Amino acid sequence: MGSGGPAGAPRRGVLFDVDGTLVDSAYVHTLAWWHAFRMHGHDVPMAAIHRCVGMGGDRLVDTLLPENRDRNADSEIMASHAAVFALSWPSLRPLDGARELLAACHAQGIAVALASSARDQDLAATRRALDSDEFIHAATSANDAKASKPAPDILVAALETVGVLATDAVYVGDSVWDMKAAAALGMPAIGVTCGGTSAAELRDAGAAEIFDGPREILENLQHSAIGRLLTRA
Incomplete structure (x- = not known):
């Protein structure tokens, strides 16, 4: 299935923060x-x-x-x-399940975008650590937004790049600032605690659901907010 999904279906998308969400940084x-x-x-x-x-x-x-x-x-x-x-660039490592999660989303026909507050150079380093470019349709960095998180500008840029509406997307992040940025767009957000922020803080900031990290999202993918994107009429 291509990234746009079945013919005539709305395009769906998942935006990922990178540092602390996909890479242990x-x-x-x-x-x-x-x-x-x-x-x-x-x-x-x-x-x-x-x-x-x-x-x-x-x-x-x-x-x-x-x-x-x-x-x-x-x-x-x-x-x-x-x-x-x-x-620290040479020592950066992906979090458990990160690459597999990106691959699974891509295989489901979901547009996959990285929406990071990082500089271009740092984003390039984390992408090398992820080694998953074949599963990523687009990536935005601090250079693509006038205002940084918790302002939603970076998320807006990522949505525009993959041609997805906020109502047809989910954001995955590890910080309260990620949750607030998604909430500003009315976009469901999945919080992960692998970046060091507690589940309670993520929930208070607007997380729709919370997982330990990429591996747990992958294991529950069809029952998560990402899975519900695919089953929604």
């Missing part, structure tokens, strides 16, 4: 931000940083640092984070 980002802040004289606890991972870098910096800071240094902090995170 949420805490790698946390550590990279911690180092970047310290390089520029800011002592920010890792726990606070982790709670903000999933936002775009601009929002993360603005949330974690004082309002009266020298904002001219924000871009330098983000560049430092990028440089530290890049050191």
Whole structure:
């Protein structure tokens, strides 16, 4: 079956966050931000940083640092984070079941898109770790949106790229910011706890259902929000 589904049927889509959802990198980002802040004289606890991972870098910096800071240094902090995170590119690994989940969605005729807040270079690195490009129809990054998560701009860009309406799509993510971005579009969201955010927090942020990670979604695919996309009239 092609990615558009049977002739005459509405096109369905699944959007995936990447860091912490498909690739085990949420805490790698946390550590990279911690180092970047310290390089520029800011002592920010890792726990606070982790709670903000999933936002775009601009929002993360603005949330974690004082309002009266020298904002001219924000871009330098983000560049430092990028440089530290890049050191970990060779060691990035997919989460259990990630590649198989993408393959299963593709095989069901669902349009598969990555909707990440990452920079283009970091997204390319995580895609190499996933080794699943044959199952991915499109991918969007921070460069494709004016505003980062929790704003829904990146999701909108991904939907437009695969030609799918928000009402015919599901978003899978690991952070509260993913859930809020999907909720802004009225799109059902599946939360996964493998990025380190609790089920309760994901549920409070709007997750329709919650799984441990890609493997558990795959094992319950036909009974999940993704499976219901295919059976909906």
